[in-house]
Amino acid sequence: MRRAAAWSTRIPGGPDGRRMLWIALMDRIGSGLWASVSVLYFTYVTGLSVAQIGTLVAAAGAVGIAGAPLGGRIADRLPLTHVLIALQLLRALASFALLTTDNYALLLAFSAAGSFGDRAANVLTKLYATRVAGPDRVRYQAVNRTVANAGWALGGLVAAAALTIGTTAAYQWLLAGDAVSFVAVALATARCGEPPSATRTIATSKDPVPATRPASPWRDRTYLAYVATETVLFLDDAVFKVGLPLWIAHSDHAPHGLAPLLMVLNNVMVVTLQVPLARFGATTAAARALLMPLSAVFALGGAAMALSATGGVVAVTLFLTVAAAAFTVAEMLHATVSWELSVALAPETAQGTYLGVHGLAQAAQRSVGPLAVTAAIAAGPPGWTLFGTVIALTCVFQHRIVRDRLTRPALSVLPVTVSEH
Template sequence: MSFSRRRAALYAGIPGGRDGRRMLWIALINKAGTGLWMGAAALYFTFVTGLSVTEVGLLMGISGAAGIAGAPLAGHLADRFPVTRVLVSAQLQQAVALLALLTTDNFSLLLLYSAVASLADRGSNVLTKLYATRVAGPDRTRYQAVQRTVSNAGWAIGGLAGAGALAAGTTHAYQALLIGNVVSFAAAAALTFRCAEPPSPSRTVTGSSHPVPAAPAPSPWRDRRYLLFTATEAALFLDDAVLQVGMPLWIVHATDVPHGMVPLLMVLNCVLVVLCQVPLSRFGSTPEKACALLLPLVACFVAGCAAMTVSTAGGTGLAIAALTCAAVAFTFAEILHSIASWELSVALAPGDAQGAYLGVHGLSSSAQRSGGPLLVTAVIAAGPFAWPLLGAGVIAMVAAQRRLVRNRLPQRALSVAPVTVSEH
């Protein structure tokens, strides 16, 4: 089989056509650059700019909190302007803000530039999700699964490359990783600029191809049920804080497991996502199926919490086995939640205000990024039997979300609303 035929066969099952495939390349490039930088960010601020540990913590915490506003702002803009152009602006904003970090070691300026980058980062996540929703249409759940698989592969590529550079430990090595991330955003912006604008239920397309604002759309800030749904989502995103923050700290402070197991469990997480995300996406292809995923999701999360408790009940061998089981359980909770969250957040939003609604939904992951590490560290400080309490809290949130979703779904169309097109 020729190369062109092999490539055609590979792409045949990917929704979204040429632009959908192009956005997958954008995700790979973007996340590879992020993987380069994220593992080195704290070390860059410590060893290159000379900040203290306290200052690094403040910088990353405050800039992360500033990023919370990025999701609703980006969603609001995407309902009024072409989503591709708003996404290009956010990508370039990230590139410029990160490049500016190289120009100073002043704490206030570093905080300002980091906050600007964080604002664009949270906005980009919502815009990417919105673009995928519009370009893939009814196949949006499967497309999201493919995109998430590609993103994890990008993270792994960037992380491995970054680990090699970090071994040098020099100022130039840290700066090279930062510049690599800047280049990735610039390349992603160039590719995004070439993507066609997908149909939007919130704008009318005229014969001149210029979007014309439609009638005033519903506001998510007045939609009590959607706001409550978003609040429950913040708790279901906790698997991220557990895997990224809780498990490494638990290994270091509560077990005798070698610290080298931390990166191995992170690799296990990435491998499982790459292998399982797409196959499992078919179980969340409709809102009803997505709602049904909440039960196995919470079962996986509770199993992970139980395994964390068991990891302190015996010797090193039991701890390694239990932590491996916990990593697997939390990873499957992450996979199932990403599928359910994607489908339900779109299905519950009115077609003519998707951007605004998905922007509000983006607050859930942003809030978890700020509050999740604090909650998880509190659990670690409380001891092994605090993990089942965390699991019980997630059970309560899942029960509340299932009730909200089941009461809401019959009132919503189960697919993206059609676009009005006038031909002159």
């Protein structure tokens, strides 16, 4: 009992870990300011059409996909904090640059640069946590995710208040606030120490090292299969961003005001439950075992969505609430499993490169996710049942494919350190 209490209150990672939590808070507050108004900014301030905005968002997202693997590869060769600082400054410059023009080509280029920096920084922040928190990496990521969600909500509230003004200046100040947050994050990151890195120790060691071909996730069939299954398991994100709002909008009985309330429910559950739930996947073996209950929760979410097509207002509201709660629990459980397995399956000497490839799963989901949930909506209740079933079976498949790889010792503690001079 005493061990459980200590696990729930202690923040791993030492002083640098705590600094990175403040950095996550500042980062997400800034992102919350901009994410809530980006479409409105491009519509009312720069005067883009719906088609232009859609193309801009899609193109920037496509460029952002490259940020994860490239960022991870660079971080295996250069000091991680230096790369993170450069990426945050890139995001700041891209945001400031958007304020300077209404030229479509330039807006597209600046948005793409910001998207690249965002996806790369997201992967490298995870890599930093992996290195600084050691065996407590799952708990650290859980705390980090809780703080990030709180920051996102705070930024969104500030943006909502600013939107009541509705002037061009209000939109511009929100974008400027986003840019300033990245500058603050870069300055704060400069105060963080460089975490241990097996890759850079080997690269700088004076002792002779046998010439071996560096590990590559692109030649690792097990890891690539794992990343492919991850793309499916990340589909809960599309449920909240696209699936639930559209399903409610086309329902004859669901109150249309229910959609934002379910988003609030999602946010509150993540903030309050992510850390307690993370303790159930604190080791590699526990994380793999968690895939089986995760499978059941995904199936429950799909079934509840299907059942929400029946009954009156009360029944529909109840089933949609159950579905939202189930997909939120699935989101939190999968986050815990994903944080641990993505690192445990990677060699110590190529963690950045491997995590970069793992980052492709989330990026790919952003493209296929909306298509998957709209297909489920078009098919009606059977579509949602199939949607939940497919993800549930994917959990079972992932549980099987990682089994052999995880028979070797987990890579929770790096046995080496790096001295910077």
